[in-house]
Amino acid sequence: MAWNEPGKPGDKDPWGQRRKPGAGGPDIDRIVKDIQQKFAGLFGGLFGGGGRGGDSHASGFGFGLILVVALMIWLATGFYVVNQGERGVVLRFGKETQITDAGLRWHLPFPLESVEKVNVEKVSTIEIGYRSNPRTGGKSKVPKEALMLTEDENIIDIEFAVQYKIKDAAQYLFNVRDPETTIAQATESAVREVVGKSTLDFALTEGRDQVSRSSRELLQQILDRYNTGVHIVTVETQKAQPPDEVKPAFDDAVKAREDEQRLINEAEAYANDVIPRARGGAARLIQEAEGYKSSVIARADGDARRFSQIANEYVKAPAVTRERLYIETMEQVLSSTTTIFIDQKAGNNLIYLPLDKLVPMGEAAGAVPYVPPLTEADATAAGAARNGAASRGRTDLRSRGATP
Amino acid sequence: MNQNKLLALLGIVLLVLITVKSAVYTVDEREKVIIVRFGQVLRYDDGPGLHFKTPFLDEARYFDSRILTLDSDPQPFLTKEKKYVVVDSFVKWRIEDALKYYLTVGGQETDARRRLEQVVNSGLRDEFGKREVKTVISADRNKIMQILTEYTDREARKFGIVVTDVRIQRVDLPEEVSQSVYQRMKAERSRIANELRAQGAEAAEKIRANAERQRQVLLAEAYGKAERVRGEGDARATALYGQAYGRAPEFYSLYRSLGAYKESFRSKEDILIVDPSSDFFRYMKKPTR
Numbered sequence: 001m002a003w004n005e006p007g008k009p010g011d012k013d014p015w016g017q018r019r020k021p022g023a024g025g026p027d028i029d030r031i032v033k034d035i036q037q038k039f040a041g042l043f044g045g046l047f048g049g050g051g052r053g054g055d056s057h058a059s060g061f062g063f064g065l066i067l068v069v070a071l072m073i074w075l076a077t078g079f080y081v082v083n084q085g086e087r088g089v090v091l092r093f094g095k096e097t098q099i100t101d102a103g104l105r106w107h108l109p110f111p112l113e114s115v116e117k118v119n120v121e122k123v124s125t126i127e128i129g130y131r132s133n134p135r136t137g138g139k140s141k142v143p144k145e146a147l148m149l150t151e152d153e154n155i156i157d158i159e160f161a162v163q164y165k166i167k168d169a170a171q172y173l174f175n176v177r178d179p180e181t182t183i184a185q186a187t188e189s190a191v192r193e194v195v196g197k198s199t200l201d202f203a204l205t206e207g208r209d210q211v212s213r214s215s216r217e218l219l220q221q222i223l224d225r226y227n228t229g230v231h232i233v234t235v236e237t238q239k240a241q242p243p244d245e246v247k248p249a250f251d252d253a254v255k256a257r258e259d260e261q262r263l264i265n266e267a268e269a270y271a272n273d274v275i276p277r278a279r280g281g282a283a284r285l286i287q288e289a290e291g292y293k294s295s296v297i298a299r300a301d302g303d304a305r306r307f308s309q310i311a312n313e314y315v316k317a318p319a320v321t322r323e324r325l326y327i328e329t330m331e332q333v334l335s336s337t338t339t340i341f342i343d344q345k346a347g348n349n350l351i352y353l354p355l356d357k358l359v360p361m362g363e364a365a366g367a368v369p370y371v372p373p374l375t376e377a378d379a380t381a382a383g384a385a386r387n388g389a390a391s392r393g394r395t396d397l398r399s400r401g402a403t404p
Numbered sequence: 405m406n407q408n409k410l411l412a413l414l415g416i417v418l419l420v421l422i423t424v425k426s427a428v429y430t431v432d433e434r435e436k437v438i439i440v441r442f443g444q445v446l447r448y449d450d451g452p453g454l455h456f457k458t459p460f461l462d463e464a465r466y467f468d469s470r471i472l473t474l475d476s477d478p479q480p481f482l483t484k485e486k487k488y489v490v491v492d493s494f495v496k497w498r499i500e501d502a503l504k505y506y507l508t509v510g511g512q513e514t515d516a517r518r519r520l521e522q523v524v525n526s527g528l529r530d531e532f533g534k535r536e537v538k539t540v541i542s543a544d545r546n547k548i549m550q551i552l553t554e555y556t557d558r559e560a561r562k563f564g565i566v567v568t569d570v571r572i573q574r575v576d577l578p579e580e581v582s583q584s585v586y587q588r589m590k591a592e593r594s595r596i597a598n599e600l601r602a603q604g605a606e607a608a609e610k611i612r613a614n615a616e617r618q619r620q621v622l623l624a625e626a627y628g629k630a631e632r633v634r635g636e637g638d639a640r641a642t643a644l645y646g647q648a649y650g651r652a653p654e655f656y657s658l659y660r661s662l663g664a665y666k667e668s669f670r671s672k673e674d675i676l677i678v679d680p681s682s683d684f685f686r687y688m689k690k691p692t693r
Binding site: 063091092093094095096111147148149150151152153154155170173174175176177178181182185186188189192193196197200222225226227242243245246249250252253255256257259260261262263264266267268270271274275277278279281282283285286288289290292293294295296297299300301303304305307308310311314315318322325326327329330332333334336337338339340341342 | 410430431432433434435451452453454468470471472473475494496537538541542543545546568569571572573574575576577582583585586589590593594596597598599600601603604605607608609610611612614615616618619620622623625626627629630631632633634636637638640641642644645647648649651652655656658659662663665666668669670671672673674675676677678679680684
């Protein structure tokens with residue numbers, strides 16, 4: 001029973017003189033008796049004999065007292081405390097006899113028994129490829145450990161943290177000399193074996209987890225083969241990257257991947273801009289054509305109807321209508337232009353026409369701009385009219401609106 | 405008198421203690437022991453615990469019974485393709501037969517280590533010489549370790565030693581080779597980078613070209629359709645005109661010409677020089693025909 005076990009204050013003090021029988025825990029009287037019985041044969045009554053052999057009762061008594069006190073002190077050296085999470089391994093003459101849990105314990109004092117304590121709860125860490133400094137919290141690199149070869153003969157820069165605890169105290173103590181170094185060696189060997197079976201790209205990217213897992217398994221196998229009594233909790237990949245020497249090139253390759261995507265995106269943006277615009281342009285062309293078609297037909301229809309109606313009336317009185325139309329037109333033409341009337345038969349004299357006076361009336365305002373702001377249709381209509389009314393070119397038809 | 409007795413008693417006790425100390429020996433869980441009397445091995449297989457021997461004559465010699473490590477320095481080995489690799493290995497071994505161990509290596513751990521190292525080294529040299537770097541690193545790594553473990557174990561048993569494991573801890577390339585590996589890795593990456601960028605440019609160009617083609621096709625098709633539509637319009641208009649005008653072609657000429665005259669001369673800037681003999685002016689000379 002642990003001497004610090006809660007709830008029983010009366011039992012707490014292991015040095016308490018009066019203990020209830022059967023209360024458990026170390027009872028010095030009983031233990032002393034035990035020992036005397038246990039080792040009666042071994043020591044052949046050496047102490048007892050010594051005590052009885054004294055001639056003088058007084059000196060014998062004094063000697064005996066000293067012996068008893070010495071014996072008590074000697075026995076007291078057998079007490080030991082096993083902390084929570086620890087196991088005490090008791091060795092009798094070097095042979096393992098028992099494993100004790102947390103609490104105040106007692107073993108036969110030196111040189112009969114000894115105890116070795118092992119913490120089985122504590123999780124220890126081994127670092128491969130780096131060492132963290134517990135005081136500053138910083139990390140320092142160990143390139144010799146961190147750089148390893150991959151299957152494709154590349155070199156990877158990888159760091160691992162291994163966490164382990166002791167699962168079997170006796171195995172841990174007795175089976176391997178220097179277990180910590182052994183774990184470190186085995187870790188490095190296991191990790192390198194696993195990394196050596198992976199390609200660089202795999203270990204760098206999607207394989208990180210798998211590398212950790214396989215390393216853990218392999219490491220546990222190795223340590224079990226040595227019976228180290230160690231349980232590997234985790235093997236964690238801290239860092240996996242290309243070595244510093246080639247890192248810029250790797251980063252550039254990553255950037256290139258981005259560039260590739262960027263170029264494609266830009267082109268797609270361009271396409272997304274151009275095609276709808278083209279569709280819009282195409283729609284405009286067609287709409288314009290449709291508009292043209294409708295307007296041309298509508299005009300033609302109008303023109304044709306108008307003509308037909310006049311023609312109908314014309315048939316009824318052709319001569320008069322002709323005459324009327326002619327006179328009306330001439331009237332309109334002559335009245336709206338500068339008309340010069342010359343009777344050529346009056347004489348053969350040269351007539352002086354101040355054309356330069358007449359024409360500049362138009363030029364003064366600038367010949368071209370002054371041409372009354374005609375539309376294209378008007379202009380072509382005028383041209384067509386000069387070329388002869390019979391002309392039925394497309395342009396002619398298109399300028400139908402300009403005709404009376 | 406009492407004092408003398410006491411002294412004598414103490415002397416006896418001391419003597420007994422010394423004798424007992426010499427007659428008793430303990431074997432730890434971590435130890436093996438050999439009992440030697442005048443150079444002659446008496447016993448060698450005592451388990452842990454308390455044991456007795458003849459005092460003063462017998463001598464106990466202790467060996468470590470735990471797994472021990474031989475971690476030799478990294479050494480260069482030639483591979484099949486005559487490349488050097490630096491190999492760091494370790495051997496886990498244990499004294500199995502204390503007697504043999506005592507007899508063959510005199511119980512000297514350094515001696516045992518030296519022998520093991522020789523065996524492992526020659527084994528490594530053999531196995532690496534048969535393989536290429538790539539195989540050594542990945543495929544056959546485990547196999548080499550197995551072969552070496554078996555081989556070393558076989559050899560070591562002659563010294564009473566059991567080899568638990570021979571493991572290759574590191575296989576590294578020599579520094580100058582590492583540099584060339586870095587160069588190669590760099591070149592490889594820049595090849596990949598170039599490839600990626602070129603692929604990007606390729607894809608981008610394709611997308612652009614495709615877009616432009618689509619634009620061109622769209623516009624051309626639209627143009628085609630537009631012209632067709634215009635043509636339809638023109639044709640329809642022509643038909644309408646033809647139908648209407650065809651009924652009175654003569655009158656159309658007049659009508660249209662007159663319209664054209666009106667259109668042509670309608671501004672004061674236009675100058676008409678007119679001969680009075682024109683039919684229009686016939687009444688200007690005499691009121692009747």
